[in-house]
Amino acid sequence: MSGMGPAPKPNARRRNATVAMTELPAAGREGAPPPWPLLPDVLLKTQRDTAQRRADDLELSLKEPTLRGRARTAAQRKADAALQEAAVLTAQLDAQERVEAELWSALWALPQAVEWDRAGWTREVAQYVRWKARAEQGDLDAAKEARQLGDRLGLTPLALLRLRWRVSTDEDERAVRPRRRPATSGRRPDDPRAALHVVE
Template sequence: MGPPPKPDGQRRRRNATVAMTRLPAEGRQEPPPAYPLPRMTVKDDEGLAEVMAEREADLWAELWSTPQAVMWERTRATLTVARFVRFSVLAEGGNVKAATEARQLEDRLGLNPQAMLRLRWEVAPDEVAEQRQERSGRARKTARQRLKVVDSDAVAGS
């Protein structure tokens, strides 16, 4: 268990921690930027190339609506995100080298909890959604739950 922490004035290491960057819970609201990479070519299979292009477009749009996309826009990481999309689609097709590259870019782009912590990013709580959920939770009470506030002795005595 160990001893309790020392008071601030008695600590040896007084270096301040870096504050977390809060990302909006609703994500990035603007349309995604144009996809910067050329269309993938697949030898002898135009149908597969079309499927991969559609998957890239879907993943690209999905990623640019995340909270992390706000930081990508600030740091102009569009090409890095595009490479992540390309490698992810190739990895989905079974390419092991692409899977390795996608995993590394996932860390650099803050797409998993550990990477977000390392980058000092956190998603700000969505207070409006929490209040909305709280209100709807109150409205879902059954008639029996609502009547429980009435004293049973008072009802029996009347």
């Protein structure tokens, strides 16, 4: 045919070819989440234990009979500060472990978890959970890491699009089901309105 250009090569790839979307079930992943793969937060535990040891040492030094006056007051202040630091770190650890457990269970019930399971992304999801738990306690650096990992895991609409994942909807399921024939409501077959039907 003239004016249509050369015929495409049989094995050529089109630049604007679309890539098929992976359908994720709207109901999410079924079953229990995988076992938690990461060690406890070693850094936070070490900081907590160090603060507790410092507080214990300072409390012991307060029992010295020779410690009096300003020196005793200074030692008491340091002991109180170390005790407070240990208490805060203990509370942080408890909160982090609770948030990690809740988030871990919730994430593995999402539609994206079907693909994570297939790809074996257990540790990647666990890393996201660890950073997210820290971010929820006010750590801004952890929030940045969590955001980046969340994008890689498909946890935002834009990330889903980049991964070519699509959560199926009720409309998709309805489209697969056979449609009912519309009722003619007693109209004559030659009536042009007989071909009309209500669109859902």
